[in-house]
Amino acid sequence: MPNSVEPLIGHLLDCRCAEPFNLLGFHERPEGSHERTGNSGLLLRVWRPDASNVSVITFTSGEAIGEMVQVAPGLFELLLSECCSVFLYQLVVTNKDHQSYTLVDPYQFQSYSLSHFHREPYRNYRYMGAHLVSLHPEPKVTIDGVIFRVYAPNARSVSLVGSFNGWDGRMHPMASSDDGIWRLFIPGVKAGDLYKYEIRSQQGDLLPHKADPYGYYAEQPPGNASIVYDHLDYEWEDSRWKHHACLDRPVSIYEVHLGSWRKEQGKNLTYKTLAEQLIPYVVDMGFTHIELMPPMEHPFTGSWGYQPVGLFAPTSRFGNPDDFKAFIDSCHQAGIGVILDWVPAHFPSDSHGLGRFDGAALYEYADPKRGWHPDWQTHIYDYGKPEVKEFLISNAMYWLDRFHLDGVRVDAVASMLYLDYSRSEGEWEPNQLGGNEHIEAVQFLKELNETLYLHYPDQVSIAEESTSWPKVSMPTYDGGLGFGYKWNMGWMHDTLDYMTRDPIHRAHNHWEIMQSMTYHYSEHFILALSHDEVVHGKGSLLGKMPGDEWQKYANLRAYLGFMFGHPGKKLLFMGAEIGSVREWDHEGQLDWELLNKNNYSQGLSQLVKELNHLYKSYPALYKSDYDQNGFAWVVADDQQQSVFAFIRKSFSGSPVLVIANMTPEVRQDYRVGVPVKGVWKEVLNSDGQCFGGSGVANSKSLYTEHYHTHGYDCSLVVTLPPLATLFLVPDSCAI
Template sequence: MHPLDTDFWLGETDLWLLAEGRHMRPWEKLGAHPCVQNGSTGTAFAVWAPNARQVCVVGDFNHWDPAQHVMQHRGTAGVWEIFVPGVGDGALYKYSVLGEDGSRVLKTDPYALRTETGSGHACVVMQLPERVEPTPNQRARSQALTSPMSIYEVHVGSWQRPYGQLPDWNYLAEHLVPYVVEMGFTHIELMPINEHPFYGSWGYQPTGLYAPSARYGSPETFRDFIATAHAAGLMVLLDWVPAHFPSDADALGRFDGTALFEHADPREGFHRDWNTLIYNYGRNEVRNFLVGNALFWIERYGIDGLRVDAVASMLYRDYSRPEGEWVPNRDGGRENYEAIALLREVNQVVGVEAPGAISVAEESTAFAGVTAPPWNGGLGFHYKWNLGWMHDTLAYLALDPVHRAHHHNRITFSMMYAYSEHYVLPLSHDEVVHGKGSLYGKMHGDDWQKRANLRILYAFMYAHPGRKLLFMGGEWGQTQEWNHDAELQWGLLQNPSHAGIHQLVRDLNHLYRSHTALHARDDEPGGFSWIDAQDAAHSVYSFVRYGHTSAQQVVVVCNMTPVARHGYRLGVPQGGVWREILNTDANEYGGSGAGNCGEVSSVPVACHGYAHSVVLTLPPLGVLWLEPELPA
């Protein structure tokens, strides 16, 4: 509780910083804050609405009557404030805004920390959450470029539905966290949990950027969920949406009767793809709103990083727009300088104020330097989704194997640019919605071949340079397209073939984490070398992942056809025994059991540029991982 001995909640320094867009933590002053002012206990309300004729706070404490608590305008900052005695935690409120256009509209607080359940969309007064003391060493170790990062992407409302109902954070702490730990993932990525009235938006149309959605429980239980994940050794990433916001009448759109948070010109301010509004990134207060929000989730809830949605749509003024329906930048070009400046500022602020926290860009173009530092002309993200790898790999595995020889470069091409950015390899929710079917359904062939191809996909992903991301349900080969209104197909785990895929993903995670060669040099050309990238005739790919010592090597061989290949000679980096640490065709994974009895010995026969080679049985539609056996 803040004790104040003045008549105003906002000091002159606050007003100046807010107007400049340089208030590092605007959420400490804007919004609703229980406090003691001149000896009276109540709540201070403050809202930015510079063009409004009048702003009143209404709520259950004044029968929603705008005449009772008219707010005071605080000069050039465009902020209105009022202290209401006797109002405390749990009170419902909104702002009654008489706009410049003469309309009076009830608006939700842009800085609301909590919202009510149900359809009223009222804000709820609550104390600002205490700062979560960061664990920068743990974060830095877990999220460093040299550390394993295996992300489980979750839509919390459809992971499981106990008794047919939406889960709450307590249920998820009890069930989701231990499940993710058992499966060997290092991170949970939550699809947006900011308040969003339209459940079917999956959180990508948030109206309460500072409030966890009430449909999953209280803010306190959300904090407890994050703490439970941390106690279990997991990091938590939050999907964050600064690219657009919905046009709901009670939300940010035309907040004070003018285009305030958005651009007035629809060529800049309206998102054609999603029928949403676009933030005016060049406006100081809007930039401050967004930069502050990024830091808020990390500082006040303990989030370990942000996955930033739809970055490509922010970077280009002509994104998804035909000629003549977009506004060029000041130099006549298509780049959105204001959005670029915002993203750099977000990443700089998070980097300075929250050591160890990360940002990940969903960026689908060839924009240069997404993960380069801002001082070197980059955007400053730590990681970028490699959507090219995803599209090429899925397209290849959808092909009939008889045609794969003619598309051999779909698999090899990703290594041509693998070191241009720091990448995450995503198999995300985007690939299993809007009629795209499931990952399982994308694979070519009958049911056996679909499962085998899916096992190839996962083993290839975990062996390829780049961090890993898998959307929930993919870990056992869900057969149906994801449905946000139902829980996942957990019943498939009763099928031994799907249980085998589940076991494979668990083993892949643990092998990936325990083998330095598979993660420590993801961004170094010296961490990867093709053995043979040219065997298109057999649709076989082979390569080595290197760690820092001769013992830290993993040889990977992928047979992309349903034909077992016996007597396949392969060059290896060193002589001796090579142990088969993974075979996706193993019986326990639902395969046929073809393989090499657990190990092979090399012979001094030169092959593929190496002095030693091994002779392998390559299982049909299978992947082998081999490591050198250490001397006793």
């Protein structure tokens, strides 16, 4: 055997081969080999470490070409005659258990395996990972299989292991390239086959088997393998759907954890049953959107999806990717938008995941001061690497492209923006300007939002950002981060702090209910009562309310009324609408039994339904959310009685007067100034008996009096029910 190939053979036998095509497949016969046969021509080499015998036949006719000679363990050769040219062939393999089978040798497809396909910026998922393809190497010949590509620039070698090769890392060494991408086309691999990558570091260390970073579908633990999947098989039926989530549209979001919304006999609902049960429920309740807590594949259920390993794979807990597509399709056909919780801030250290993927810090920062999150014990993406930015932005685009998602809510943005986030002195290093801003993460977020809005102007990107970073939801050309919306964490904390107080003490904290309007117009805020407020010992939303059972429900009804009257889009975590008594448990389900045995829960559910209907019916409640002319305090200084009132206005439609009485006392003959004289009607009263309230209400028609107060020439005299929020409109505009 020539000395020139001996090193390659050694690498192949040691599972360290990075250039299999330099050795395998057809090659010119080496010098000196014709001396043994008396002629020159081609040499065919085949690598089958599971074989005792290998023979070669033609692909089309099955004509026998010859039996190969084993020249090294697993390496077979066949010298072909001088007149023979390259041809398409199959192998008849007899393994060491004397079983025979026929296969198409992947190493005869060098030109396809190593070809560089067109790569569209920020759509790397169309190129990387596992893709079903059909080759036509000869007329009327089709060879189906999968082309695998994985980025591992620091690897010494990469092999494919899977259900198609007995998970044997010797069988399919991949070919390296200058761009750090390893490639191999394997005929016969099909949708549903499982696979991982067997990687050796530059030092030759064998790493734990890695799942495909671009894997479309994933196996549940403990296997955690990637699964070959055909993304082009599903036929969408949502062509008439057009997403509406712009600033002047109603947006009322129902936040859902798919695993614990409802169970059947203690088991998770499937995507199919969720479509049958969750979507009609959301429609009936009047929400405009569903926000899904991360449905990407995550091995640890207790992370709720916020520690995803398969960023491109919808979790197989509830079905396959087509089932998830059908769920979204059904949402759109029912008029419901779908927003995805998305986690680019960090990733877990599961051995099959991205951590030290090729033996080095590839996706994460190598320096733990930047690359390790102390709170969550997770890796932090290296936003300074173009390949990592490409990976993440391609992932966001993937969910919009392939799953027709209507937007993303980006988790933990604050942790991305600051180098010293949750770190003490000495645990972080300043940026090149001496500050604590994470400049690379900031640039990444800007590029993300610019890309999403460029390709999907009607999508919505939302930031969960809890600090005072300026212009989070403003365009990048104006110095902003480019998000469409930002969660209003300040509103949430202030108002919850106010509502959890006994009403007798609320007079001393009246400012908490007013505070949000001092900064509301600095961002495009979403008022969020999210899952974060009902876990880790915080209790349920109902459980936070003071008083006996009646007062708890009354307080919650008044609070939700205030929320729907306040400027800003809305988000409510599942269970709040029925008054769940227990703290949210991701292993359980919502307290659905309350709707059968508790009139207060039934009433609260009805109230949320009516609030959503009211919200969508009056443009003043949503059209001017971010216009300072769309809001005015009417009563802002009655802290002694814990009463406040404000007007919502729009350029078209009726003004809406919102009044809240946050004490259990009925306020008779309460005078409120209004901008329109004539008859006003009470269109919603959270104390209504149909909602479980006491039924204190105003007459069907309220007439203004020519009495100047609160800056208006006319006013109304109303009765304020206990612990209640009222909505009133001019009679001519009542719906």
